[in-house]
Structures are given as structure tokens and as C-alpha cells.
Amino acid sequence: MKKIEPILDSSEIKKSIALFKQGQVELEAWQTLTNNLYSHNSLLSFQNDWITFVNFCRDVNVCPLPAAVTAVRRFVEHSAKTRKAASIKRYVITLSLMHRVHSLPDPTRHREVRFTLNRLYQEKSDDAGQANAFMLSHLSELTARLGNSEKLKDVRDLLIWTLCFEGMLKRSELAALPYNAPRETEEGFVLAVDDQLIALSPEAKEQVDKWFEMSGIIDGPLLRGINKHGHLSDAPMDHSSIYRVFRRAATELGLEGSLTFSGQSPRVGASQELADAGKTIKEIQHQGRWKSPAMPAQYVGNKTASSEAMAKFKRKIEKD
Known part of the structure; x- marks a missing residue:
């Protein structure tokens, strides 16, 4: 963890706490809070982790900042039901950062939280193993199954699987994609990720075009949450949503119980496909x-x- 100077002025602390208790806060505010010491992707991770925690606090009607030790422990236990050890560790880092930078006692340091974390890390010790590979054959079968669907969620999820595989995207990169990341160039259809242009297939272009046509997106994030009523959110997808999309891939392929895909799976699979190609x-x-x-x-x-x-x-x- 980088050394960030905490806010010391009481009025500034109060103002900042009020802002971040809202959950959804612009990246510029995160950049200011962390003294410009972190990369864009790191700030996105902080932002998504914090939104997840604030939403949990709202659901159980507790204060997120400052957070009580019991609230943090319950959040860790709740997250452990669906998230891997690495995700929980990142959540804890974000919560610790938020309290320290606001000159507040750090609840993640309390022995009650540490004991819970140590127990969960032991239970999830196999999480450190390599993710199951999401291969081209998996993507091809999913495309055959859902390629003609007119359901917005099917179109979005198929696009996510395709972009993550062809672009070897990390979850943070996927969540950060703006609407104009896929674009036409003289070299062909590409995906802009930071300062790199990644060539995309004609199939990916068709999926991008279909997504724009059905979603009506003309600005903001490229990929967004969809609620149970089929309504598109304005906010980018968080890590939990991306996790559920890849869990769905295993279900659609009839592999649930034998394979568990995660956001890392396409990078594993694409690496193996490239190695096989020489x-x-x-x-x-x-x-x-x-x-x-x-x-x-x-x-x-x-x-x-x-x-x-x-x-x-x-x-x-x-x-x-």
C-alpha cells in the first residue's frame, strides 16, 4: 500500500466522508483522495470495491464510513459466499485505505476482523490455483447458442466473452471500456485499451454493432449492468456482475459443477491458444x-x- 497523506482538517474530513458515503463517486475524486499515486485501473478497482461495500451497508442498514467492526466482519463473511480470496483481500485493502485517509480508526485491523479473514483465507486456500481456461471452443459454442438472440442480456454477455477472449482483457480493463473503445481504423476494426489497439474479428464487430443498435449507447461506459426488468444501467459493470457473466458461461455450456469460469479465464485460455499457435x-x-x-x-x-x-x-x- 502506497503512503498516502491522510486528511487532517476536520471540515475537509467531514465533507469528504459525506461525499464517499454516497458510494458512486467520480474517479477524479478518488484521484484527489489518493494524492494521484495510483493508476487509472487501480482507481477503478477502489471505486468498484467501495460501491460494493456501500451497497452492502445500505442493504443491512449500517454506516459505511466510519464502518463498525461488526459491519466489516459481516461484509467479509457475506462476500466469501461468492467471491474468491483475492477479491476479499482487495476489498479489505480498499476499506482500510478509506478509513486511514479520513483519519479514522481502521476497522480491518481489529482482531475480530483479522480472525475472520484468517479463517476464510484458510478455507479458500485453493483459490490461489489457476483459473479454468476459457477456450476458443467455448466461445464458439456460446456464439452458436446466443448469436441470434434478441435479448439485451444475451447480446451483452456474448460481447463480454468475445472481447475478454480476443482482447485478453482483465476485469478492470473490461469495466473501464468507454463506448468508443471499439473503433474502425485504417488497419481494421480494433479495441482501444489504454494506449494499445487490439485487432478484433469480424464476428466481434458484428456483436459490437448489434450491442450499439439494441442498447442505444452513444456515450459513457461501453458495458453496463442490466436489472431483472431488462433495463440498462448508466453505470459501468462492477466485478460482481462480471463474475456472474462468466459463471453463466459455464451454465450455458453445461459445465456447471465441473468447470468454474472467472474473469481471468479468457486470459488463461487465450494464452494457451496463442502458445499452441506457436x-x-x-x-x-x-x-x-x-x-x-x-x-x-x-x-x-x-x-x-x-x-x-x-x-x-x-x-x-x-x-x-
């Missing part, structure tokens, strides 16, 4: 926008290269 670890690393070759090496089963790359990357961090 791409090097370095080329896969570049295409997936990894800082180190360790993860793509692990995904394609090269454990020796993965260990060497991770050790080299850690030495570089320590040196920096």
Missing part, C-alpha cells in the same frame, strides 16, 4: 499487457520459465 512467451506477454512473463508462462504450463520470470521481476521491483 507464439512465444514474450509475444503472449506483450499481447496480454503483462509487466512480467511470469503469468503467461504459468498459464501455458511452463512452470520453470514462470518461476524464473517471477524471481527476476521481484528483483527488479526491489531494485527500483
Whole structure:
């Protein structure tokens, strides 16, 4: 966790608490709160995690900031029913940050919360294992099943699976896509992710066009939540929604119980497909926008290269 100077002025603390208790707060406010020390994707993660916590607090009628120790413990236990250990750890980091930066006691440090976390981490110790690979064959079958559907949710979910696989997108990248991320260029139809242009297939273009036609989106986030009545939200999708979309993929394929897809699954599958096509670890690393070759090496089963790359990357961090 980076060293962020807390707010010390009592009136500023009160004003900031009132703002963030709303849950949905613009990224500019997060940038100011964190002293401009975090990347865009990190701020998106903080934003989504905080919205998740505030929504939970509203559901159980408790205050999110400052949060009581019991509220945090209940939130952790509630999240553990559907989320993996890594997600829970990230939630705790966000909650800790929010309290420390507002000069408030940190409820995540309380022994009651720490005991609950340690117990859950032990129960979820297998979460650290590699995600199941979402392969091209899975995407092709889902396209055959849902490609002609006129249901907005089907169109959105198929587009999510396609973009995540073809673009090797992380969940944070997917959630951050603006409406104009897919675009026509002289080189063809591409997806803009940060400063990189990723080539998309003709099938992906058809899905993008269908999504725009049915959703009517002309600005804001590209991918959004859809409520039980089929109404489209103005807000981008959060990590929980993305998780449910990939859980649905396994259900549609009749694999529920034998395979569990997560937001990481398309990156695993795409890495393996590229390796099978003769791409090097370095080329896969570049295409997936990894800082180190360790993860793509692990995904394609090269454990020796993965260990060497991770050790080299850690030495570089320590040196920096």
C-alpha cells in the first residue's frame, strides 16, 4: 500500500466522508483522495470495491464510513459466499485505505476482523490455483447458442466473452471500456485499451454493432449492468456482475459443477491458444499487457520459465 497523506482538517474530513458515503463517486475524486499515486485501473478497482461495500451497508442498514467492526466482519463473511480470496483481500485493502485517509480508526485491523479473514483465507486456500481456461471452443459454442438472440442480456454477455477472449482483457480493463473503445481504423476494426489497439474479428464487430443498435449507447461506459426488468444501467459493470457473466458461461455450456469460469479465464485460455499457435512467451506477454512473463508462462504450463520470470521481476521491483 502506497503512503498516502491522510486528511487532517476536520471540515475537509467531514465533507469528504459525506461525499464517499454516497458510494458512486467520480474517479477524479478518488484521484484527489489518493494524492494521484495510483493508476487509472487501480482507481477503478477502489471505486468498484467501495460501491460494493456501500451497497452492502445500505442493504443491512449500517454506516459505511466510519464502518463498525461488526459491519466489516459481516461484509467479509457475506462476500466469501461468492467471491474468491483475492477479491476479499482487495476489498479489505480498499476499506482500510478509506478509513486511514479520513483519519479514522481502521476497522480491518481489529482482531475480530483479522480472525475472520484468517479463517476464510484458510478455507479458500485453493483459490490461489489457476483459473479454468476459457477456450476458443467455448466461445464458439456460446456464439452458436446466443448469436441470434434478441435479448439485451444475451447480446451483452456474448460481447463480454468475445472481447475478454480476443482482447485478453482483465476485469478492470473490461469495466473501464468507454463506448468508443471499439473503433474502425485504417488497419481494421480494433479495441482501444489504454494506449494499445487490439485487432478484433469480424464476428466481434458484428456483436459490437448489434450491442450499439439494441442498447442505444452513444456515450459513457461501453458495458453496463442490466436489472431483472431488462433495463440498462448508466453505470459501468462492477466485478460482481462480471463474475456472474462468466459463471453463466459455464451454465450455458453445461459445465456447471465441473468447470468454474472467472474473469481471468479468457486470459488463461487465450494464452494457451496463442502458445499452441506457436507464439512465444514474450509475444503472449506483450499481447496480454503483462509487466512480467511470469503469468503467461504459468498459464501455458511452463512452470520453470514462470518461476524464473517471477524471481527476476521481484528483483527488479526491489531494485527500483
